[in-house]
Amino acid sequence: DVVMTQSPLSLSVTLGQPASISCRSSQSLVYSDGNTYLHWFQQRPGQSPRRLIYKVSNRDSGVPDRFSGSGSGTDFTLKISRVEAEDVGVYYCMQGTHWPLYTFGQGTKLEIK
């Protein structure tokens, strides 16, 4: 199974400051079709998860441009350029390359300092 390791597991950030979350996979996430199926999800308190970023760096519709994704192979990063109060929650990376068992990272809890 592919293991997804996120760091840090918790993050306390001042409003307006940047935040960065790392996600590393135990195997390359490049699929045979050339795509890299690494996605990022946000889960606000009491809500369902919501996909923010798909295939490493593509923002979903309605996602503010302060969110960005980058990386390749086994190392990936989610960045928030200026944290806002509504960004509080838990962020998960997920690999959709290696089947049948797709896997999530442990989650990173973002709070406001």
Place this chain on the structure above:
Amino acid sequence: QVQLVQSGGGLVKPGGSLRLSCAASGFTFSDHYMSWIRQAPGKGLEWVSYISNSGSNIYYADSVKGRFTISRDNAKNSLFLQMNSLRAEDTAVYYCARGVGADLGYWGQGTLVTVSS
């Protein structure tokens, strides 16, 4: 717009059964794989099961294999999860979601399953 509306869930005794449902709208249901993903209290996300658009390809996590059955009714745009022989460790919020590894762009609202005597 895409909607996934879940029903079912609740409190059940160990060894009991429950059936979860997920009603889809706003997209061509029969074109998409569908998934069930769960989240134990205070924990992260765990894939439970997924089913291909035709229903011919099914995956179960080892933790539920032999006890849970995923199914779908494309005529009624509905996804189901039959859960038997429930255990305390199955206590979680269960989410249905559209797609599998390349998708998961839409999730249901979640339904709480509590297994307790």
